[in-house]
Amino acid sequence: MGCNFRCIHCQNWSISQQFEEGSVIPQKELALLIDIARRDGCRNQNWVGGDPIPQIPFWLGILLYEKENTPVFFNTNGHYSREASELLRGVVDLYKIDFKYGSDRCAERISDAPRYWETVTRNLRSAKRYGELLIRVLVLPGHLDCCLYCILKFISEELGKGTRVNLMDQYTPHWRAGEAPELSKRLTPSEWRRAVAMAEDAGLTNVTM
Amino acid sequence: MVRPDAASALEDPKVLSALPRYVDVVKNRRIAKFLISRMVPADYSDDSSTEELWTVHERALVEEAELEESLDRGKVKIGDLKPPQRSLLHLKHLLGRRILESCVLCERRCMKNRLRGELGYCRVGEEMKVSSYFEHMGEEPEVVPSFTVYGPRHMLGGRPS
Numbered sequence A: 001m002g003c004n005f006r007c008i009h010c011q012n013w014s015i016s017q018q019f020e021e022g023s024v025i026p027q028k029e030l031a032l033l034i035d036i037a038r039r040d041g042c043r044n045q046n047w048v049g050g051d052p053i054p055q056i057p058f059w060l061g062i063l064l065y066e067k068e069n070t071p072v073f074f075n076t077n078g079h080y081s082r083e084a085s086e087l088l089r090g091v092v093d094l095y096k097i098d099f100k101y102g103s104d105r106c107a108e109r110i111s112d113a114p115r116y117w118e119t120v121t122r123n124l125r126s127a128k129r130y131g132e133l134l135i136r137v138l139v140l141p142g143h144l145d146c147c148l149y150c151i152l153k154f155i156s157e158e159l160g161k162g163t164r165v166n167l168m169d170q171y172t173p174h175w176r177a178g179e180a181p182e183l184s185k186r187l188t189p190s191e192w193r194r195a196v197a198m199a200e201d202a203g204l205t206n207v208t209m
Numbered sequence B: 001m002v003r004p005d006a007a008s009a010l011e012d013p014k015v016l017s018a019l020p021r022y023v024d025v026v027k028n029r030r031i032a033k034f035l036i037s038r039m040v041p042a043d044y045s046d047d048s049s050t051e052e053l054w055t056v057h058e059r060a061l062v063e064e065a066e067l068e069e070s071l072d073r074g075k076v077k078i079g080d081l082k083p084p085q086r087s088l089l090h091l092k093h094l095l096g097r098r099i100l101e102s103c104v105l106c107e108r109r110c111m112k113n114r115l116r117g118e119l120g121y122c123r124v125g126e127e128m129k130v131s132s133y134f135e136h137m138g139e140e141p142e143v144v145p146s147f148t149v150y151g152p153r154h155m156l157g158g159r160p161s
Helices: A013-018 A026-041 A051-064 A083-086 A104-111 A116-130 A144-159 A189-201 B003-010 B014-019 B020-027 B035-036 B050-072 B088-100
Strands: A044-047 A072-076 A094-098 A131-140 A162-167 B132-136 B146-150
Touching: A026 A051, A026 B132, A026 B146, A051 A083, A051 B088, A083 A116, A083 B050, A094 A116, A104 A116, A104 A144, A116 A131, A116 A144, A116 B020, A116 B132, A131 A144, A131 B014, A131 B020, A162 A189, A162 B014, B003 B014, B014 B020, B035 B050, B035 B088, B050 B088
Parallel strands: A044 A072, A044 B146, A072 A094, A094 A131, A131 A162
Antiparallel strands: B132 B146
16 A cells, blocks of 8 residues: 555545556666656656655666656655665655644554654755755644644744745545544634644745645 | 646746755756766675665765765766766665665564565555556646656555455
8 A cells, every 4th residue: 555654534545446456567667657758848756655655665776767857756754764764865856745743642643653753853854954845734623733833833943934835724534534523624714824824923934825 | 738837836936945956957957866876886795784885875975965066066067977887876776675675664664574575564565566657737836747656556544444
């Protein structure tokens, strides 16, 4: 299944069912497809899993065969090891990290993710240091004080107020979201207004919505 | 076909201020890092210990950063460089394969031997199964269109049963 998280609200759960099988395409062939797409006007190669973390060695193998100047876009939940971070360093041009939680308790409860804060903040710092960084924040209902506040504060204070952040309001309860009462409904307009105000209060200057 | 917001995104001052090098690579004014890593020699052999490999890797990364700077400043041209037999990217690939013997790629560090068919929490084996690939338009405007390869059962979580 290709993901190191088990988010109870996974929005790709239904899509995933349509592509259960999957086939092994040789690395050389994928490299050729990526080269063709780049010549066709694609801006980058987007590494997606589930999460691409378990596939890093395979991707490195593809890169050995590519010929075009195609930036590597690593699109991740950010929960990778120090070793993985070292492998990505010097290869990834643009990191996009989904910054989901401000508390380890919420991360364990919703995504079954251990040591969340320590891991993801470490990787955010190293992504900024060794490449360029785009952060996606999906505002979760009921998680403004425990999560969003800490996320915005960390970005502003540790990564810089000009960090590019995509603040998203489109949370929709998918799959097993009903297991967490606060996640069984969408974000309310007043929660969203508060989220936007929190981003302003944090002093962030490069937020898209 | 490009979305209108995507077409203008690379000129957006806010995109340029946050992602200047990425934008330059998209416009072919600078070189993607992976191509630079292929130009950096790495002195190792296949039977080097993993510890030795990491040491060589660390040194090669420093060299890569220097080369990137020279390329970015126009002091060196990528076309004038000769790719070494064994590069930093080859070394990264080898280290990646070594990690699969006792996988610690994600922070769960479940240490399964994926080369021997053991499956960890992510259930990804040795090979990457591709479920689909396409020119993806549904991302932030500065990154689309994006050639996107989905792994098996694209999902951010969820046990199938």
